[in-house]
Amino acid sequence: MSQQWEMVIGLEIHVRLDTDSKLFSGMKASYGASPNSQVSFLDAGLPGTLPVINQKALDYAIRFGLSVDADIPPFTVFARKNYFYPDLPKGYQISQMDDPIVGPGQVVIETEAGAKTIEITRAHLEEDAGKSIHDKYDQYSAIDLNRAGTPLIEVVSEPQMSNAKEAVAYMREIYTRVTHLGICDGNLQEGSFRCDANVSVRPVGQQTLGTRTEIKNLNSFRFIEKAINHEAKRQIKILEAGGQITQETRLYDAEQDQTRSMRSKENANDYRYFPDPDQLPIQITPEMIAAQRALLPEFPAAKIERYVGELGLKPDDAAIIAHDLRMAEFFEQSNQHSQAAADLNAKFLLGEFSALLNAQGVALAASQIDATAYAGLLDQMANGSVSRKVAKGVLDDMWDTGQAAADIIKEQGLGQISDASALTELVQQVIADNPDQVSSYRGGNDKMFNYFVGQIMKQTKGQANPVQTKQLLEEYLK
Template identity: 45%
Template sequence: MSDSRLNTWEAIIGLEVHTQLSSKSKAYSSDATEYGAMPNTQVSPISLGHPGTLPVANTAVIEYAVRLGIACGCDIREWNEYARKNYFYADLPKGYQITQDKTPICTGGQVRIETSQGVKNIRLTRIHMEEDSGKSIHDLDPFHTLIDLNRAGVPLLEIVSEPDFRNGEEAYAYLSEVRKLVRYLDISDGNMEEGSLRCDVNVSVRKRGAEKFGTKVEVKNLNSFRNVQKAIDFEITRQIDAIEAGETIYQETRTFDASSGATSVLRTKEDAHDYRYFTEPDLQPVVVTQEYVSKVRETLPPLPQELLDKYTNELGLSDYDARVLTEDKSIAMYFEECLAANATPKAAANWIQGPIKAWLNDRADVIENFPIGAKTVAQLIELIEEGKVSNTVANQKIFPILLDNPESDPEAIAKENDWIQESDTNALQEHVQAALDMYPGKVEEYRNGKKGVLGLFMGEVMKRSQGKADPKVASQMLRETLDK
């Protein structure tokens, strides 16, 4: 879209994100929640909505909601009621969903995002607990819709934002931060491709400076962060084009087709459901005390923004290094273990982003399966910094041996293979003098200003020391001898 049109129009966007929680049982029953199980094997009379069955609140869901609320700076409600949201879905056996209506467990708060335009805080309206519906499958049978009720009753947190987004890039950044948060908090795997994180967006446009919002359009069925961004940007352009052409924007629900990059109508406002909320009679209200909130707060891990600030402000790492390290919680925790073992921050960051990431990428693996412990990596870094081995020897010789023998000691490997560098000045001086004696003409060239010949002398010193000379010490001694 052209800058002139962006100067004229403004998009108003809000997001509703459903994150599926990683509890071992469902929200109101003891059914398992394992992803990928055979259809309709993780059900019970409760999740199937049989008459006479009663739900029981899963305390892990309450704890997870509080954890997320604390991380986002929300107000945690003390008195929490459950509500019935009434509507008929073929894959919602009870005919209603247990959710929260007027008493969401978390209100307020914000999520900090960074885009090409800088830092922005996205305000939250609410976070509330509810259960998922089952899954209707339309593409396995040409004549029938198949129903898998394994997902029915799986716990969800719905995160509702204020209409603070102005473009698709901001929405993408927000979803990335939400996913990072739920993973750091260990409350969800955040896998959008598995349906663990789902997003609906509400988009409207208005003339810049106008106070009244435009007509809101909801876009559903978005299955990736990139598609969320594309759907929003398409919808902004579509609405502006329509208004400028004299058309009316109707309140409706649309779906996004990733192949065409366009949205299309699912239903109009006239088809909207009347959910007829009322208090869930089968579940007692939950009281979340300040004492409980304090106990949960004590169990929280370091959060990504805290670590980002620590790495840049306290440890002096670059913004790039800090972001790479904090992108994945497991990587950040491995780095923390390296620091606890007294590894130099920059050296540890370089090893994680270099040889360690290369090993993981080659195998499409995760840091949890990396064989070498953080303490051993710290010992290897210490060997380099003490001048006992070069970075090349550590990377190309010791590191591969450790991969096959992760319990080995890096210094012991270096000693066994005679890779310890010579830093004894008397022994090195002999190599330096011998190298200079071999090329008296080059010595004169150096002293006449041709400094490039220093590499020739260094090569000879390394050859005579069988590669064990400390390059820094040898280079310094060469310069001192030549400059006499």
């Protein structure tokens, strides 16, 4: 982007809450059901139906607010957001306007310039709309109301991000929060986590905000970065040509890598918000807040600090594990059941175990080897029964057979050779068989040492105790 211009970005992130039923009806809210099979009379907008709030959705919203150090007001009010669209059968959406359930909060993100605080304006509860399908029939659009009424929290940031990378970092931080809180499944492909990006540009040094456009329904961290960058370049091109930016809603076309106009952008008063007469204000009691505060988990930043400071992990390894909720749970469970060093656990988990999962094409949550069985293999490495190289083959056999590591090692005779006399004999024989290499090593070629280690490992099929082997080689190669 030209150095004469700067971006101003704010995000509205929609988080689908992982509840069994919808926000105001008892109908199921599961994804993937056949079209219009999960629609109650209320969801369909039939006259005479009355909404009843989902308590779990309220709890989840409070839990999120606490996780971002937000103000939780003593009461909250639902409002009707009026607009007419085929996938909104009531003619209005039940949302919140003046009294949202979550007030101002903040999160800290890491940027190229260091840590940066992004303020959260608010987060409010609302019901999702249905889905319009435009490619099923040639002459008609289809409507699927299964999604209508599913509970969302919309997290609205202040316009404080100045480039697309910061926007992605902020979006990832909110994603980490809601998935670690257990309030959202985080499935981007299913639309469980998506955002609208408000983008404007202005000359560097100008305080007044430029006219913004809104890019709707971005559900990919990669696409949000590309969409924002494209939109900023489009606006700069128009302004530098003497034109003006139109306040509008745009869609991002990933295949063409461009945004295109969808409709003019409405303001809040266009929706004629007013308190929903079918619902009384809801009191948020101190007891409700305390109950959700007790459920707050340890977030990645704290995990990383503990993994590095208490468990001795390298910062990069700690960060990878801490930011993956399932991996962190697996790591900690296996640590509890194993006597092996946490550092060995981390390296084997990120290396050989992750490679096996990738080869099998499954996620850690679907692993055929649980944390307890995995811990048993770690112990076999820690007590010197097998080397890490042999342990990789044992891991593969555990996956295929379901057997414990100790049983596989015993049945296949894979136990590590730690007998001092046997290893001494091997070392002496290798030295005697390779006089040229011995001369080279003693002449200053230190790299030749690995040759001797390799020869012994080859003869023992990797079963020689590596620590003892190296000690004996150092002794006899002097």
